[in-house]
Amino acid sequence: MRRTDRGHAKSDAVEAIEKVEFAAPPPDALPLPDSLSDLQPDELVRLERSLVRRLDFTLLPVVVLLFLLNIIDRNNIASAKIVGITDTLNLTNNQYNTCLLLFYVGYVITQVPSNLIIGKVRPSIYICGITSAWGVVSMCQGFTKDFASLAVTRTILGLVEAPFLPGVFVLLSCWYKRTELPVRVAILYGGNMIATAFSGLIAAGITSRMEGKAGRPSWEWLFIIEGSMTVAIALLIMPLLPDYPLQSTHRFLTPAHQALAEYRIRKENAGIPDDDSESVLWGLKQALLDPKLYMFTLQQMALITAQSFNNFFPSIVGTLGYGSTTTLLLTAPPYFFAFLVSLGASLHAARVHERGVHIAVPMAFALLGNLLAMLARGTPARYVAMFLMTAGSYAPYNLYMFPDSQKPRYYAGGGVMSGACVVTAVCAVGIKVYLKRENERFEREEMGGEVRHRGIAGSRVGRGGEAVVAFRIPDHVPLRTNVPDSRTYLQGFDDDLIVVHSRRRNKADRGRPPIGHCSSPVAGPAFSPAAKAELATPGGVPARGFPAPFLGPTEDHKTALRSRLLMATRTLSLADIRSHNTKDDCWIVVNSKIWDVTDFLDKHPGGSGIILKYAGADATSAYDEIHAPGIIEESLPPENLKGTVEPSSDAPPPATPAAEAVPAPGKPEHDKPELHRLISAEDFAKVASTHLTAKTWAFYSSAATDLVSHGWNKSLLRRIMLRPRILRDVSDVDMRTSMLGHSTAAPFFISPAAMARLAHPDGELALSRAAGSEGIVQCISNNASFPLASIVKAGVPGQPFFLQLYVNSKREETAKLLRKAQELGIKGVFVTVDAPVPGKREADERIAAEKVSAAISGATATNDKKGGGLGRVMGAYIDKSLNWEDLSWIHEVSGLPVVLKGVQTAEDARMALKYGVKGIMLSNHGGRSLDTAQASIVILMELHKHCPEVFERMEIYLDGGFERGTDILKAIALGATAVGIGRPFLYSLAYGQEGAEHLIQILKDELETTMRLLGILSLDEAEPEMLNTADVDQLVRPATHAFLRKRVRAML
Missing domain, CATH: 3.20.20.70 (Aldolase class I)
Incomplete structure (x- = not known):
């Protein structure tokens, strides 16, 4: 500890902050767009919440609905098997399985090329277009006559369905931030299970009523009806699906929403340099050398295997011994249950920032379900087992593991899936442990000023190495800070996720300190957990972790960051604040933050008197009474923020108590009449x-x-009288007008x-x-x-x-x-x-x-x-x-x-x-x-x-x-x-926005009634003849006064 020039104690942490070294700002620094630059931080937060809410009620439901159609048209062949497609087309078990497999052959062929197309066309046209295309192909399955035609149709169906999901993920990633995507993807995949559930219900309704209609078996009608439904819905929904944020106007989003959506994604990606010219082969090499790739691949393969019962689920349920319609109906409840379990697990995982256990535990239940399905004898127990199988998790892939010869136990399929459940759970726990250890290692090296990444030789952060490693997904990226030209990225503490972005530095950069280099231990033990939380978000909003600052090299930028960091670590006593109470040294407290307003006194439009009244004291009450939030932050530079009041202290009172405004005599707030009574x-x-x-x-x-x-x-x-007219048709009244060429709903x-x-x-x-x-x-x-x-x-x-x-x-x-x-x-x-x-x-x-x-x-x-x-x-x-x-x-x-x-x-x-x-x-x-x-x-x-x-x-x-x-x-x-x-x-603001809206409605109603009683339909028909102004006419000045004459002023 040492003393400042004014005698205040200065901690080692504060000294460390003041020694921060800065590097040049990144070339991709991203300021707010002009259309948003005037918004205060709280307004940006409200706008962002509004954006996400609107997306959740427009974009997300549309893609979920289309995904439902995708799954229904992909999997309705399983329902068709129950009602006789294999008998009508004389398909063997292997031929049926081959038709299922050929779907994925087509699926694999077009998935990668589709990713190259989605960025070049409007998503609404692209996604709804391919939806209509697979709907047509799905209809064609109802006209197949043998194995060959069904196999070709299934292959084409895979070709046209494959681009959908990659296209949807690209579209969602252009609107939602990384931290928002997991829950939305969980909801999307939840639609997978809902679709499978409804597929059985829809199939039951169609097959029970359409058998033999127009000479066709019910399975043909199943394909024709569901395919045509897909085409119709895709065409109807096309105008509702948003494109990319700035690509076109959006029905449910304002230009501010669009600008913010674009900015959020650019801001989130701004910390990932992508301006170097590494080759694709170099990137492929780095991926292949990453052990995590193989861990996740093994886990995904095991997961797919564990869930391969999908295309046979109606057949599995059919072993319970019920008829075809009842069997199709019984397929629905397990998938509804699976949807609830999957959504709950995903939401909880996102909340607690943990994935491994949330994968392993459901897989344990799936394992139990598989074992019960093979070993249990009673119908209720086996049906419960099917709930556990689906709830464990779910994916639409298939193996040759469910031949009819193994009914009703399907030992081969159940055994393989049980083993796959074990492998998936083990992989999830193993990956969790591995990533946790890697993150702990990265944190230790980061605190020492260097972060190595195994597999990239010489890779360091802070030492001029050959790669930049961003090893955590941010919990939150602030939309705006009060530090000029700054960008702050919060590093989250999620032990389950490591995202490594590597790049080779240009030769011209070598030997130069990398962006964000800090020679003092800002990330180290000098900062308490509370200080780190305070540092995480400008303005003191708590957040997990601490920032990696990116600031320019100028002294102004350095001062700005130091001031913002000091705010998080420096607290002052009441005595400290009271001592700054003169015109030459004036501090005030607003909402527990301490501001130096000395240089602002003479600039204040109202003069320095009012500020000096609160010098060295708390001005919060007077400030909050009239000022909008954030005005002080906009008016003063960041370096004027000197710290916060000690948490254990009350803010100092004003030097001279202010005359507080007191409520007018009358009723207390809770006795205010209900709005509808006004x-x-x-x-x-x-x-x-x-x-x-x-x-x-x-x-x-x-x-x-x-x-x-x-x-x-x-x-x-009130003294002007109205002259109503009678017996006129006034059923349709229009009070619209225009002001300076702009239409308005009423003439007020x-x-x-x-x-x-x-x-x-x-x-x-x-x-x-x-x-x-x-x-x-x-x-x-x-x-x-x-x-x-x-x-x-x-x-x-x-x-x-x-x-x-x-x-x-x-x-x-x-x-x-x-x-x-x-x-x-x-x-x-x-x-x-x-x-x-x-x-x-x-x-x-x-x-x-x-x-x-x-x-x-x-x-x-x-x-x-x-x-x-x-x-x-x-x-x-x-x-x-x-x-x-x-x-x-x-x-x-x-x-x-x-x-x-x-x-x-x-x-x-x-x-x-x-x-x-x-x-x-x-x-x-x-x-x-x-x-x-x-x-x-x-x-x-x-x-x-x-x-x-x-x-x-x-x-x-x-x-x-x-x-x-x-x-x-x-x-x-x-x-x-x-x-x-x-x-x-x-006055209406006593009730806020609702009060103002209610007043407008009252005035509109009164005006409409007046127009009808006067016998007019529009404002154009209003004319002076409708009024009797006799009682006021005498008040209108005549052209000249009879006694008017010029008077000469007397000389004194």
Whole structure:
């Protein structure tokens, strides 16, 4: 141990980390694709889970179904034997066995060439095409007349079935990672057993009903019906089978899913160099010299032998003495049982990372089944034996071991299979022991800085040898780290699997340290198991093993890795943290992680005051209340992470206790009414008023000064009367419309509202998902809680988004945001022009709000003599010099259509038309900006009176006070394109995404009812004649005031 320059103890492990030597980055370093680069780590995890889930419900069921057909058409000849194919065609036992064997002759011929074809064509066409082909050939078996024709047909069937399984494995490996494949392959092979079970059931149904139909025996109908079923299903299923990730669009996957799927596989393979030019013969030589090859070959051959009863299983069951139909039915239960046992064993093996015992134990049960089948006398005992035979394990191969002359015991077949069960179990245990010893040896040599591989002369890792050895399958490959240009591979501790990839290094590389070389014992005893687990995943997610880092040679990269490693090993006491509490040395704690924010103080958009308030203390509460997860990691470089708080310590309290937000007086959370009981937007407001914090409710519900404009927004809409028409056919109502050329399911959208995460942890993400599921538009606030990319990517493919823009006084920040919006596919920019300064919202200001910041703008609220409140979050950064001439710059930078949000007079509407904007949004900022400003519905009527030309040349939007379907239709009848709804959606977040979706459905239902009662079928039919505006007309400004004259200001 030694002391640092600040007096802190430094362990030997930390010193070892700081001495890490780095080599050049690998040529195949793989950064995230641009379309995913803005996602936070937790968003990547959610996207990956969504991808795997969708694959499990789309790709996997399709290939399992096709595999069922593959097995049914391959093995239905066994059922045909029970119902007389050998008698009809006069086949001897050897001829029947030869027909079975010829299938595998064809199978072997085309398996290898098929692997060369699958990479050059679309898998959906290739796989479904060969499925249809073998279905046709299978049908042809029903038209054979003798041994020769059946033998030829079986050979051709093998030729066309062989490409299926290799093609499926290639396709699955392009979508699933290595760690995900075992369970999926187990499910696929489980389909093998399910297919054999259903084969008996289907055969029983066909043969019992089709005997003698059209003069054909039932076995012919068996081939014809099952073959035609295969052809039909293959053609129907072709559009549902995905191709390779980036090859084409996919019905059930978003572009983000496709990009992530491609990236995952490339990332997983990125650590395996494949850029050298070894010959095929060299690779073959290395394989032939590997003893594991022969161990696995012997085990597989024994396994195949142990399971060779498949094509004779109906005949074996037939020895129980039942009729043909009953016999076929009795073949099904053992295979269903085998499916459950096989799937359970596979899942448990994948969970505990062990294979040997999971092979040996089932084979012991299979051995017991074989012995019972030969020796037991009673029918029940022999049938139970057949369950054990199939459950042990299963494969579709055949030997000449079950001649009819040996019924019912089949001693030859049973004896050979019993011996094969023993050999398989012994091989499994032997391979386990061998691999465990090899892995232990590799680990010892790795800790010493060198890993030799027997059979490759001079092979070392870390010593400049001739091969690189990756001797373990990774348990997990992280999708993303916070270390620039880094790739981390976790080495798993699976004693049963060794994967060796060897390559000869180029001559130019010799003498140069290999990638990942580390002169200090990072992998050795200096690290505790807990530290290794922490090192395994950036951010502290536990994982088995420790990383092999691949970083570039620059000092920045070295510092980044050292900082990330230090995080895993360095813990600090409360006293250590409290001592860093000045402007020149400022640390804070967020979620038990310690960050040095000294250099960030002056860069913070809200100033250094709020950060210094928590200097040397825990800022988690204030941070988590408003910030999305991962924001701090994105904002600060990795080297600013100084460690973690000691597990035995509580995080230090703030130097000055913050004024915590407390729930508003009302019902506790569990008394919140069930969602289906809410039937209007007003109901959501009532719930929010009692279940949001006092601070959040004040921020959302407050309005400027005396709340006059806020009240008018609602009341004036109610004072406009509707004039219903009767006796019209209103059975089919269509409320669809378009906004800036993009279709939407209803003429209302989610208006931009700041900091939705105050109401729900998912905030704008929940609103995005709700808008996507209900087919409406979301306009994202410039002051949203989450980054713009996160909100967009939470939606569904093709979902239109608009961006509300406050122009930043630092124009380069606005330009950056606009370019990002264009990259993300934002469809339009709503420039807020009515709030160069925030309005005076007294209810909000009376809450002594914490200083919180927005994820997109970075603006931060303040507390000063002017009052507190979250509403002032927008004032610090807004450009007060914004004017009409700047609109062209916004359009030029963004390349997007521009809508002015906050137009409140006919004069400004006419100016907007002059400057070529695509639309205007009539708004008084929800009554939150200038009090007594006129309501948006009055402004709309003013446009009709003083500048009606705008309705023909731009789109008109409104917001403020719209809570009912009737309100929406009144605006549409007066010429509006669509209506923005803000506060109700914030209130709906008391129920998260489901709440927002429920609100959308309520508004749709109300609007649909209003349209029907007015007698209209579409929004195009809405017109001013449907309204009586007499009670509001007097509020519309006349052309000139009768008393208007210029007054000369008095001179003092």
